[in-house]
Amino acid sequence: MLIPSKKGQYALRAIYELSRRKDEGPIKISTIADVQVIPHRFLEVILNQFKGSGIVEAKRGVYGGYSLTRSPSQITVGDVLRYLQRDRDATACLACVSQKTCPFFDNCGFLKLWQKVKAAAFDIYDQTTMQDLLDSNETDIALKQAPVE
Amino acid sequence: MLIPSKKGQYALRAIYELSRRKDEGPIKISTIADVQVIPHRFLEVILNQFKGSGIVEAKRGVYGGYSLTRSPSQITVGDVLRYLQRDRDATACLACVSQKTCPFFDNCGFLKLWQKVKAAAFDIYDQTTMQDLLDSNETDIALKQAPVE
DNA sequence: CAAATCCCGACAAATATAGTCAAGAAGGCA
DNA sequence: TGCCTTCTTGACTATATTTGTCGGGATTTG
Numbered sequence: 001m002l003i004p005s006k007k008g009q010y011a012l013r014a015i016y017e018l019s020r021r022k023d024e025g026p027i028k029i030s031t032i033a034d035v036q037v038i039p040h041r042f043l044e045v046i047l048n049q050f051k052g053s054g055i056v057e058a059k060r061g062v063y064g065g066y067s068l069t070r071s072p073s074q075i076t077v078g079d080v081l082r083y084l085q086r087d088r089d090a091t092a093c094l095a096c097v098s099q100k101t102c103p104f105f106d107n108c109g110f111l112k113l114w115q116k117v118k119a120a121a122f123d124i125y126d127q128t129t130m131q132d133l134l135d136s137n138e139t140d141i142a143l144k145q146a147p148v149e
Numbered sequence: 150m151l152i153p154s155k156k157g158q159y160a161l162r163a164i165y166e167l168s169r170r171k172d173e174g175p176i177k178i179s180t181i182a183d184v185q186v187i188p189h190r191f192l193e194v195i196l197n198q199f200k201g202s203g204i205v206e207a208k209r210g211v212y213g214g215y216s217l218t219r220s221p222s223q224i225t226v227g228d229v230l231r232y233l234q235r236d237r238d239a240t241a242c243l244a245c246v247s248q249k250t251c252p253f254f255d256n257c258g259f260l261k262l263w264q265k266v267k268a269a270a271f272d273i274y275d276q277t278t279m280q281d282l283l284d285s286n287e288t289d290i291a292l293k294q295a296p297v298e
Numbered sequence: 299c300a301a302a303t304c305c306c307g308a309c310a311a312a313t314a315t316a317g318t319c320a321a322g323a324a325g326g327c328a
Numbered sequence: 329t330g331c332c333t334t335c336t337t338g339a340c341t342a343t344a345t346t347t348g349t350c351g352g353g354a355t356t357t358g
Contacts, residue, residue: 002151002270003263005315012259028334042317048336060335061325077262109286110161113226113277114152120269121151128262137258154346177303191348197305209304210356 002121004081010038011046012080018056019072019130026058026065053083072134078126151270153230159187160195161229167205168221168279175207175214202232221283227275 004012013036021027029047033040047066050056057069068075153161162185170176178196182189196215199205206218217224 002266007316009259016258026334030334039317041319044335045317045337051336058335059325060323060333062327062333064325064334066335109165109282110158112285113273113282117151117270117273120273121266124262124266124269133258133262136261140258156347175303179303188348190350193304194306194348200305207304208356209302209354211302211358213303213356215304 002118004084007042007046008081008084010036010043011050011084012077013038014043014047014066015055015068015075015080016130016133018066018068019075019134022068022072026063026067028065032066050083053079055079055083072130073132075130076126077128077130077133078122081125082122151267153233156191156195157230157233159185159192160199160233161226162187163192163196163215164204164217164224164229165279165282167215167217168224168283171217171221175212175216177214181215199232202228204228204232221279222281224279225275226277226279226282227271230274231271 014032017032017036018027029043030040032038033043038046047056047058051058054069055075056066058064058066163181166181166185167176178192179189181187182192187195196205196207200207203218204224205215207213207215
């Protein structure tokens with residue numbers, strides 16, 4: 001998974017939405033789900049997994065919802081993706097499909113290659129903050145409204 | 150898929166094996182499967198998909214088997230992975246999970262990010278030839294036999 | 299012709315991903 | 329207090345994808 005699964009993309013979109021509205025106080029799951037077109041129940045599961053991540057926090061009750069615990073410029077795509085994967089990465093060998101079933105163990109000629117690629121991908125993910133995404137999206141919209149001909 | 154699935158890894162290992170033995174004439178599927186620990190029948194399917202790729206060619210009959218059509222230094226990991234994916238990439242949007250279901254179409258803030266990551270990965274894959282893998286593996290083995298202390 | 303080998307399409311099994319549900323806990327407010 | 333709203337939790341189901349298998353057919357060589 002270097003281009004995230006739907007779940008990963010939902011997570012990012014949800015956190016992106018929270019970033020967009022960081023000054024509106026807690027945002028309800030149902031609001032995020034509506035705006036970002038994510039199945040409500042599934043988003044519950046997803047956001048719940050971010051408990052303890054230090055990225056979001058939840059509040060129950062009438063004025064409850066989710067909000068960010070740090071500013072969008074301090075949350076990277078890498079943070080989000082890594083957190084979503086934390087248990088899997090521990091066991092699974094990123095190089096071969098699985099260290100147990102790889103017949104070459106530490107002598108697999110492809111291992112270094114996979115590591116290089118994963119590093120390259122996470123270089124990019126780690127350098128991209130939620131704030132960057134907000135900014136780049138605004139630029140896009142501006143360009144569309146006043147296109148250069 | 151930027152770190153290849155098992156199938157992709159099988160394909161690479163098979164072509165790697167053909168590279169190692171490029172001077173031995175056609176190699177039987179069953180030989181490749183044995184050496185590289187790949188399910189025989191599955192490998193049949195996989196190699197069959199490379200028909201028309203310009204990477205390998207098959208010969209039937211008693212002294213039949215597979216062989217490369219170009220030298221290992223002219224086959225990149227990118228060639229192999231791309232060929233394996235050719236039909237999928239045509240329809241599926243590499244950016245969102247699928248263009249049809251992505252609610253943001255061409256306005257998805259993440260699209261450029263996925264493209265960047267995919268490009269970074271294929272930069273590496275396209276620069277890595279089968280010959281490179283052969284060479285690097287030999288170096289590894291040499292280092293193990295005479296480790297620097 | 300027979301034996302070896304690839305070829306082909308359909309099928310089956312395993313795994314991963316995506317999504318749902320029901321009941322509970324907690325916060326806010328009258 | 330009691331009620332409404334919202335997150336919490338864990339189990340459950342459904343769907344898609346990946347990984348394989350099988351039987352029989354086509355080719356080549358001797």
